[in-house]
Amino acid sequence: MEPVIDQACAAALYAEGDAALDTGASLLAAAPDADDDLHRRGEEFVTRAWGRGWHPADLVRFVRLELDERRAVLAATLIAAETARYGELPPRWRAQLAELPGPVPAPRNKPDRFSYASDLLELYRLLLRLPAIEPVGPAPGTAADHLHRPPAPDEPRMLTRIRALLAKAEATGFPEEAEALTAKAQELMARHSIDEALIAARSHSAETPGACRIGVEPPYESAKAILLDAVASANRCQAVWNGDLGFSTVVGFEPDLEAVELLFTSLLVQGTAAMTRAEAGQRASGRKRTKTFRQSFLMAYAQRLGSRLADTTERATAAADTETCGGTSEGPADLLPVLAARDVAVTETAERMFPRTTTTRVRGATDLDGWNHGTEAADQARVGGSRSDRTSRGRDGEIMA
Template identity: 65%
Template sequence: MFRAPWHDRHVTSSSTVDRAFDAALYATSDAALDAGASLLAADPAADAELARRGQELVATAWRRGWQPADVVRIVRRELDDVHVRLLATLVRAQAGHDRPRGPRWTAQLDELTTEEPPRTDRFSYATAVLELYRLLLRLPTLEHLDEPAPAHTPRPESRMLARIRALLAKAEATGFPEEAEALSAKAQELMARHSIDEALLAARAPSPDAPGACRIGVEPPYEQAKAVLLDAVATANRCRAVWNESLGFSTVVGFEADLDAVELLHTSLLVQATTAMTGAEAAQRAGGRRRTRTFRQSFLAAYAHRIGTRLAAAAEAQVTADLLPVLASRDVAVADRLDRMFPETATTRLRGVTDEAGWTEGARAADRAEVKARPRLR
């Protein structure tokens, strides 16, 4: 049997991939996708070149400002689980060729699924790959999120953050709304104290740290109300949030300790809000009243509004006059970073908040536990 030299086989495989890409990646029809998949399915020798091209697309996404969690989020939203698995394989393969990244990036890599794509026929596999590559090719450019360089030895999580995690875990697990909200308020109080401690340490350091940024998914349904909740949590923790509705995330700008707090608390409050909303809907149905999407949207909007007020009060209770200059300088630094990343932003009016019962129930859910000023933490 005649076997072509390796160089010739590589050229042939590259040609197959080029023809498949020309047929499928730059057109949106199913017929074009089928044509490209047929070419790839007929040439198993092209698989290695196909994978290499996928890694190139991933590297291009990084240069455009995307991070692993961002790409996973949009692939999960636009495509299917098989595409997420294919993407995870590409990202892990590309990681060995990337420059050193920060701790958030490393954490995102660690969260990638390790499940391999299911074994299917070659045509179905090639179709899924081309669908994924088509999406990657069309990713727009995002604002770059500069991360601190990874330390040689990772800094262990502070006792304060461990306590905060424990409080929020209890808040999510309890079946009593009053207890959940009291635990969340205490967590916010600890977050504020932790943030102040970090600010004082940075002020005394020879090279104070600078604000960073992270992206947090804001998924449908009721994404507007969820974005309002995230904005409220960010503001209470001396951060700023900018929502990208079309891509399904908010960019939060702030100092690292505060970004950690926002991610923790926002995730927990979403769980708690959903639990409270489900209970409120059950009570409404028991009273013979049917509720709709507008009830849920209004509920979450009211919840976000009232929770924001309570979180801000809990945070400000930790601030004394001697701390104001340090915190003010950090607020200015955050605002400056935000303006440089997003020189143009627009205010969005919250839509669909028209259900009075939903608003009332959401406000009650956020107000069941009164947040009282507590003594400063030592």
């Protein structure tokens, strides 16, 4: 006789509609001894997802977008069980696993078995149909999953300082203090990136650009994607947004990818806090257009920060080029050609990974008060730019997708 798990999957996973799910869930609800097989089948689907280029955070995020938080927690439970079998995982995988929701036990011999089985089968139906996406690093269990750039001698301490500065910037209620802390963090990031580039050039390093994915989730995902694009560009990376799957892929050298992840997360937290404060003032004056206000606020915040970040990078590069001009006894130290070569490498890698990208023009900033408040918040959260520079690209943004 065909196993219950096979009967249930055949009934539920390859047909549309709730009736098919109900049939499969009824079979499983009546067979508590099939729970282990049911979970093993789910782990098999998770393993297939890794082969299609997905990472743990991507998978949970997509389940949350397409289904709901309940099924996202079930996905996290399967991921935790599946990844436990590997002796070693890539560094970013470990960080993602640490942030997943806690596991959910199977409800053996409990009255909610039908609902639980139905949730799992609907999750499996989604996992079965996952599209293949561009890999950003090796999957666990492959021959190369242990290969990654070793940290520079002072890198852990540098990243600790940057994280501490950004955490303080997020926590303070004083815009001037947040501005100073964020500016110092960006200064450290820029200098660290330049130092890494010079060391790689002097040592003739064979390091090549890599990539990572960063979640860009609703609401107001277009404004968030523009902010991430600005942060990536300022840190010598390129970002490609996939709105349907809820993330952007950032291409760059490893130190720069780490800077983008840290700074984007912090600026998003700072921007959201500033938006909440500004919105409260708008409500107090009788305004109720919350959605348009928020969209315009975040669009302006992203646009203005783009110019601030670009200015900071330009000044840091000019200062470092002055310091290294003429070379040293350690080898060639002409900074601008070194950085230009890295820019070319990043561009070539991004074009190879995404040969068919398009530039999307984003419109949506229709609330003047929201735009003005967002611009002001970006000025307060600026990262070292001159206040005399007040140019921006206007209310329409462009982003590679």
